Amino acid sequence: MNLFVLLKAFLVGGSLCLIGQLLIDRTKLTPARILVAYVVAGVLLGGLGIYQHLIDFAGAGATVPLTGFGALLAKGTRQAIQEQGPLGILSGGLTACAPGVAGAIVLSLLAGFFSRSKDKP
Amino acid sequence: MALRKGSTLLLTQGPVIRSFAAVGSKMEGEGPLGPSFDLICEDSAFGQDSWEKAEASMQKKALDLAIQKGAFSPEEIDVLFAGDLLNQCISSTYGLRDLNIPFLGVYGACSTMAESLMMASLFVEGGFGELAGAVTSSHFCSAERQFRFPLEYGSQRPPSAQWTATASGAVVVGRQGTGPRVRAVTPGRIRDLGITDANNMGAAMAPAAADTISRFFTDTGYQPEDFDLVVTGDLAHVGSQLLLQLLERDGVRLEGRHRDCGLLLYDRKRQQVDSGGSGCGCSASVLCSSLLPRLLDGSLRNILFVATGALMSPTAVQQGESIPGIAHLLWLSAAPAGKE
């Protein structure tokens, strides 16, 4: 395994998290707003074709943060429009991010069944 | 009957605190006051299957203990004043529903202990009954899921945040008998100096505490030196600093007499509660586990108990409203009433 590839993922992913932390500590933005901002920023950067460069460079360092989720939405929309025409405007985004979202929904449902709310230590 | 001076009511009969009890959970048991609690339930679920039921059960336990310690029966209690932090005060109503005692629900956020005790005292002072109860509680888990996030949600607490106590306190006040006395009460005024950060409640409540304390001294002509301690409820580290600054502007110097329930209940550094404790149960349990016992054994003679509350709701905060604060004051005394 190429260590340099891992290092790039670590540095880029870490930096995206560091920006999020600075937003929490230095501004009034709540975590929920930061997540929304990251996704929308991802769609914007993905749409402009900038984010793909970051993915090519850092791999999971760019796809794992929520900006990557946004970029995936943009990419899926673009591809669907190219393949199916106007219907792709609506179907592309959800299709592209379906595995992650459906996975999170089903696993959370199972967690709700099998786990109980616990007090903090 | 009560004698009014400004907005302070001097209680000439001096209602007697006949019995009291404090209940807490693991964190409170590990805190500095842990050994003084009447009951520490290590299981913060109190054997129930939801956090709301846990809190209701805890509040019931506190009142049961207070009634038991005073060797009363529930039928002897003429009226109960109770409240808590949950929507529609369900911990009180569900916890106390089987007792068959006339019930008056009160909401004063974290100031509820002072508010309910004040009303119970006025009730017996006015001769409307022999015995009145005051109960309140808060639970970390039920408060967290109502006001903040799910318990398993990963979030970071800013250093100004306060930790909701899992605790309850209950007091039975009588018209006659022996015990610490309630000598005067000053109902609080709503004070709002524009704090909007729900993670900085101490700052939101400090102006209300300063206002009530100043008014008490102006109304009565007493000085801070006349009291052993001035104990505020749940201003915690940040709010306490602000209170002292605000009072100094009013020319009131508490010197070393100020204590805060939010700083007494937990060891702030060791237990990682950030600015300190909060919640109705915080000041209630500190009162019932530490302050009242010390008035009983005479190691304290006269104290001012000033519980503070942040009168906010998640809805109002989301709409961008600032957080109004309130603080109710009681003068508690070990000495028999009438002797000055």
Next chain:
Amino acid sequence: MGLTPKDYQQMSQEASPPSRTVKNGAMAFLIGGSICTLGQIVLELLKSMGMEQDQASALVSLSLVLLSVLLTSFGLYDRVARIAGAGTLVPITGFANAMSSAAIEFRSEGLVLGLGAKMFSIAGPVLVYGISAGVLYGLIYYFIR
């Protein structure tokens, strides 16, 4: 008194201890970076097994979501997050934690309006604004490409 809200907010800001920005930032960087590195390791493994990039990338997300839900179920995710801050918020694991923690917490209010509805109380906005931004982008792309 004559203390204006503006003066008081100044006072309150001075009295409030500042967030430990340097320490928080360092932990967010380290833990967030580690989660991404873990994702990269899985990605490399899948690619070495002959999987193509897009599919492998989706599986990486899925495995991190699974890891996050498991840690959340055992009550461990929030303990890490208390130190990591944005380091556990920004990666896809934070999204899965938001959903699963709400599912666990509000199970007591029933399967439909509790678990089912509240699952989206924190994570919902991400989907709403993410998908809407995607559609908006799609409209622009369709008409000007």
